[in-house]
Amino acid sequence: MRIILPDKSVRTVSRASATIEEILIELGINPTTVIVVKNGTIVPEDVTADEGDEIRILRFSHGG
């Protein structure tokens, strides 16, 4: 799967199906601090991601 990180860098991870929460924790990202867009749609983090999925991670900055 393709993972687009908050800094817009792209990582390709080949692994069996996992929940997005598991993937975030492996990346050292706290799920409460980001919004996850899977194949163009916002999803809760307990949704699974599979080979071929595109996961975009949006970190919202503070302030405002």
Place this chain on the structure above:
Amino acid sequence: MTPGENLCSLCNEPAVVRLVEPERRLCAAHFIEDAGARVLAAMERERMISPGDRVAVGLSGGKDSTALLLLLHRFLPALGAGLVAITVDEGIAGYREETLRAARDLTGELGVEHVIVTFADLFGEDLDTILVGREAQGCTVCGVLRRRALAEAVKRVGATKLATGHNLDDEAQSVLMNVLRGDLPRLRQDTSTGQPGHFVPRIKPLAVLSEKEIVTYLLLRGYFRDLPECPYAGTALRSEVRTMLAGLEHRHPGTMVRLMQFRDGVRESARSAEPAKALSTCRICGELTSGEVCQVCRLLDR
């Protein structure tokens, strides 16, 4: 959780969020409804709005105040209250220009009256100039001056309430910071009642929504803008507390809400126990202060 199981609890469309208490999954349309309903319920429960109110919204142009204006614009007419947006232009080069544009675009689109006040106009200098040589104190200085600027703008527009975009994360962080500093007076201080002649009541309708919910709301409604961050870093303690609370909220969902309940309990028990303490006025500018000269006048070396 396969895609087939991630469905809205209300309509079976694909869910975009999963919320607790009560446990539910919501699609985009139902999340937008749910978030709005919780804000409206908080405004009614805490009697934030009275018919005839003229509510000033502190509109920085950033995400929280954008969501706040969208929601108040939707709910205030039914509550019999009017709306005016006020923006404080501190004078922060490379940051304020773009957020100011976002604020103008939004009030223009919604047809909301919009008043802008500047630090240069109110204090004689912009923030960048005031901070030369003490940049590290940026947020503290700015916070004090911005509160005064908002109060001044509220007077100019004749508003009866000031609404700010503080979200659940901001509020929970402040509670924990006050505890960690041992600052009980600050923990108990309730600005929602105001001070006749000095401050109008201050309301925080978004304090029931987390920062994540607010950003989700804006993304779903097409109002999220990636804006520059303020160059003046926040206080060290707040950023530590933010990281700590985010970790706690993940491992123990509901932590932020429980912190707010704790604060409300402290305020409730303090209210009956102690009479309000006497207030004095600043001998230079006449605003309320706990000492002889207020924080604003001290910061500006008046």
